Amino acid sequence: MHQGSLSRRGLGALGAGGLAAGLAAPRAARAQAAAWPDRPVRLVVPFGAGGAIDTLSRTVAQRFSEFANGQTLVVENRSGAGGTVGGAAVAREKPDGYTLMMADVGSNAIGKLLNPALPYDPVTAFTPIVHLVNLPGVVIAHPSVTVRDLPDMIAQAKARPGHFTYSSAGTGNGSHLFMALLLRQAGVDMVHVPYRSGAEMVTALVRGDAQFGFPTVSSALQMIRGGNARAIAVSTPDGTPALPGIPAVADTLPGFDLAVWHGIMAPAGLDPALATRINAVFNGIAAVPEVREAVFRSQAGRMVGGTPKDFADHVAREVARWEPLIREGGFRVE
Numbered sequence: 001m002h003q004g005s006l007s008r009r010g011l012g013a014l015g016a017g018g019l020a021a022g023l024a025a026p027r028a029a030r031a032q033a034a035a036w037p038d039r040p041v042r043l044v045v046p047f048g049a050g051g052a053i054d055t056l057s058r059t060v061a062q063r064f065s066e067f068a069n070g071q072t073l074v075v076e077n078r079s080g081a082g083g084t085v086g087g088a089a090v091a092r093e094k095p096d097g098y099t100l101m102m103a104d105v106g107s108n109a110i111g112k113l114l115n116p117a118l119p120y121d122p123v124t125a126f127t128p129i130v131h132l133v134n135l136p137g138v139v140i141a142h143p144s145v146t147v148r149d150l151p152d153m154i155a156q157a158k159a160r161p162g163h164f165t166y167s168s169a170g171t172g173n174g175s176h177l178f179m180a181l182l183l184r185q186a187g188v189d190m191v192h193v194p195y196r197s198g199a200e201m202v203t204a205l206v207r208g209d210a211q212f213g214f215p216t217v218s219s220a221l222q223m224i225r226g227g228n229a230r231a232i233a234v235s236t237p238d239g240t241p242a243l244p245g246i247p248a249v250a251d252t253l254p255g256f257d258l259a260v261w262h263g264i265m266a267p268a269g270l271d272p273a274l275a276t277r278i279n280a281v282f283n284g285i286a287a288v289p290e291v292r293e294a295v296f297r298s299q300a301g302r303m304v305g306g307t308p309k310d311f312a313d314h315v316a317r318e319v320a321r322w323e324p325l326i327r328e329g330g331f332r333v334e
Contacts, residue, residue: 046086083107134259137235167210218299242300
């Protein structure tokens, strides 16, 4: 039968009412997105109060109403299990734009790799909205360790396999994975000593219970400036103005480029028009000079921004980056 007659028959079967409904659906979605938000929005932070991700969330929340119809962003801390308690809670919520999450690599990317029993899949349970910030890390050493720079650290570790220890904020935490990747690329071995939080990790280093660590710059600055730790190398290729003169890991291990990242995600199934509207709000906040300055001043962080696809692509790259290391290292979080 001729294609034209099929098209006419299809339109006839659809009927005027069905055609109108089909055309009205996108218009309704756009109208709903334009009206968002018409009540307060909840932002779940999957870690406790006072940490870097909590500080970032509250900085962002202070400017939310300026871009969001005067509505407020209510920060709710849901900590536990490396961020996956909060992740599981948000994954169960309705995708209506009124429950969002400050995303993290564990709760929103590699959690299932670390814990196969996790009750949700971080890759499919969320709608990426926007990549908000990157926080650089820094390799630090206890002052008692006679290490001049990163090449010297690697040389000493090669000469004494398994002799040195490094602390982390827990198995699968960025402070663990960053150092594990560095050691693998350098071909050396150190003993991993995991703690339950970034504060405990830092305290262990100050006491000398571990010789090395790879925390965020913001976590280490006070230690470094107080003489309780020595900065060895920064995780991002361009270094950081917060630690002038400290070289990048990439100067010794070409291609090494890591940052702790956070962004905004919603439960899976969020309407694309609404995702675009929410993205615009947070991009607006990220562009505010005072916000950018506050994030740098408090955390040495760099605001990123971009489209939902940009963020989705970034998360996919992170999963691909960490999956071999987690599998080969046998890292598990129960």
